Amino acid sequence: MSTDKTNQSWGGRFSEPVDAFVARFTASVEFDKRLYRHDIMGSIAHATMLEKAGVLSSDERDQIIANLKDIQAEIEAGTFDWRVDLEDVHMNIEARLTDRIGVTGKKLHTGRSRNDQVATDIRLWLRDEIDTILGEITRLQQGLLGLAEAEADTIMPGFTHLQTAQPVTFGHHLLAWFEMLARDYERLVDCRKRTNRMPLGSAALAGTTYPIQREITCELLGFEAISGNSLDGVSDRDFAIEFCAAASVAMMHLSRFSEELVLWTSAQFQFIDLPDRFCTGSSIMPQKKNPDVPELVRGKTGRVFGALSGLLVLMKGQPLAYNKDNQEDKEPLFDAADTLRD
Template sequence: MSDKQADIKPWGGRFSEPTDQFVERFTASVGFDQRLYHHDINGSLAHAQMLASVGVLTDDEYRQISEGLEAIRGEIERGEFNWSVSLEDVHMNIEARLTDRIGITGKKLHTGRSRNDQVATDIRLYLRDEIDSIAGELTRLQQGLCDLAEREADTIMPGFTHLQTAQPVTFGHHLLAWNAMLERDYERLMDCRKRVNRCPLGAAALAGTTYPINRELTAQLLGFDGPTENSLDSVSDRDFAIEFTACASIVMTHLSRFSEELVLWTSAQFNFINLPDRFCTGSSIMPQKKNPDVPE
């Protein structure tokens, strides 16, 4: 990498030599965090609008930045964007491209913020969308289970304990047990969403900024319930992400349980249900087999 390339790093002002190429590859996150581009651009648009509202940006500068960001979004979605490892992450790649497109005005976008609060915001926006998507899929599955349970309300089947026949139940009742588990999964995700949905922008690197920013406006523009309360906590903690993975692991445990019951019920020993052929596979040596590979 040339010295000129080193100069484009926003933190490179005090450094006298470029970053070693091995170090660049080792520390770069752009290979996986580029998936955050949509949320990064949305966060930047809100930040720019807030800066314009408090007089840090002129109306023309805000227009240039917002139009430039939307153009970059288009480049990414069309597969025309050149992701650079030397620019480390999604944030610097987009910001550098913005400066390429609109000149020095592009650098003003970073006024009053750090990559620290920018990253924290992007992750929260990303997780919020993922939670909403998963919650939607859970609701769709629950609706299917309830519809089937209603149709099978009078279908008698054995209930089991220790895999031994215990008491008679109905197939509909069993399906509603699955629905009850998914309902708790949904509730956990919605509760987690409350802690995800706080805006860290304005915390900057760790102690805020002297610029006259409006954190409440930024939070409102991004659909957050409000700004986070402590700047140090805002940029340093990811407990909301750990909480999400805990909720997701419980969802997956329930889905695994449902799947294992389907595997048992399709076996010759149980023969309770028959999965459609399009969801099964066969054996190359035993043509009589119909394997429930999807639930497996």
């Protein structure tokens, strides 16, 4: 790390460098670097808007955009040098841009702050994650529907209190899971609407005096609406909480599904047999065939519940507007989305 008196982009009033432990403790780049594609997408839209607003020349815009695309290629090729002393994905990319094109690279940050930048990046990322998960829910529903049609006449006992109650068909039972997933799909579609609102232009908390045109970036980035209040725009994480709530309900459904698979594969039920490739055995009990995948789905449900609880606790005591606490929003959100998608 540099031994200069100030080594941060924000260090103008500081008389000594940040302590090495503090630099590591406050850095987020190890987990937020996964936002690089959306960060660059937002920066390209921002540069395009700044040119239309007369803040950048067309040559400056083109130079910034071309080099941002080159930086994305470096990241995806694994040759990009991520630096902890630059704190986060935003400063790492901006510093690399400035290394490549000098002062023109610094002009990219005109009219914005890392506060509205990260809020925008997370929304862009989550929007894509929701779209992917919706596709996976549909794929699972299609599988259930096909199996239900094949098993429409297969008689099985229906249960209440886990006691044999009335006869149903296996197809009918499978379609109960289908209905659960249909509600999960609806909840995520609804969550996507509120996720797809653009905070960019809120700047640090009070907007900017530069003549930005938020409608341009909104359209370029595919947002459905622009956030109405700058204080709320930089500090709102409702969309992340709402996603984790919808993900928790979906995981609860998948856990119930998995619990039945575990029961049905047991010697006591012997209703179904899972393919060997989705099971494990025992080193000392060769007769065993363990349903590890549904057991893990059941277990991983707790991770997503924990993410929801963690985000609620994270936000409950925060005054307006942005606080460093919000750095802790990403890991639980990332983990919830990864777990549900898997």
